[in-house]
Amino acid sequence: MNPILRPATINDLDKILEIVNHSIIHTTANYNYxxxxxxxxTKWFxxxxxxxxxxxxxxxxxxVVGFGSYGQFREKIGYQYTVEHSVYVVDNVIGKGIGSKLLLELIRLAKGQGLHVMIGAIDxxxxxxxxxxxxxxxxxxxxxxxVGYKFDHWLDLVFMQLILK
Incomplete structure (x- = not known):
């Protein structure tokens, strides 16, 4: 299984939306209801x-079977070198290396932008x-x-970090 990784375009938003909405409906990977x-x-894009x-x-x-992105960790200027990332893949390719390729590419891009820390916030x-x-x-x-509440129970959130070198 050798996926093609590429920058997302506006034409990918329907599939990205489908992936996001699946995670909202069925998982605690996304705390939205x-x-x-x-x-x-589209505004997010x-x-x-x-x-x-x-x-x-x-x-x-x-x-499109997965996507990844990162954004500002916090708004204050002192956090400008820290980002929080997200990686999502469709159910039928979980465990097949797609997420790994997406995360490695996000790490590469973050390093290229001179960022220092990547954060993951995980249920x-x-x-x-x-x-x-x-x-x-x-x-x-x-x-x-x-800190979170979904599917009729309280959720704990683990913060994980990678110092980019």
Whole structure:
């Protein structure tokens, strides 16, 4: 399985939206409750472009099967060298290396932009995502207990970080 990675275009937003909405409806990878609209996803895309923040997609057989991006960790100027990332893949390719390729590319791009730290905020019950991040050198730096609420229970959030060298 050898996906093509490329910058996302406006034409990819329907598939990105489908992936995002699946995660909202079915997982705690995304703490939103309501599915997003194409208008919201378009604004997200335009904001990323305006701030020179990447959105990359993974394509298999001309179909987008995953995407990754990062954005500012916090708004204050002192955080300007730190970003928080997201990687999503469709269910039928989880565990097949697509997420790894997306994350490696995000790390490469962040280093190229002179960034210093990449943060992952992961639901504490998502052992697979935590182990996935550890493979790339991310370390758990703390857990915020019961900070989220979804599917009728409280959710703990693990922060993981990678110092980019």
């Amino acid at each position: 309501d599915v997003q609209t194409i208008e919201v996803q 335009e904001d990323k472009q305006a701030k020179n923040l990447p959105i990359i997609v993974a394509e298999l057989d001309n179909e 504490a019950d998502n052992a697979g995502s935590i182990a996935f991040h550890e493979k790339f050198g991310f370390v758990a730096t703390g857990t915020i207990r019961e």
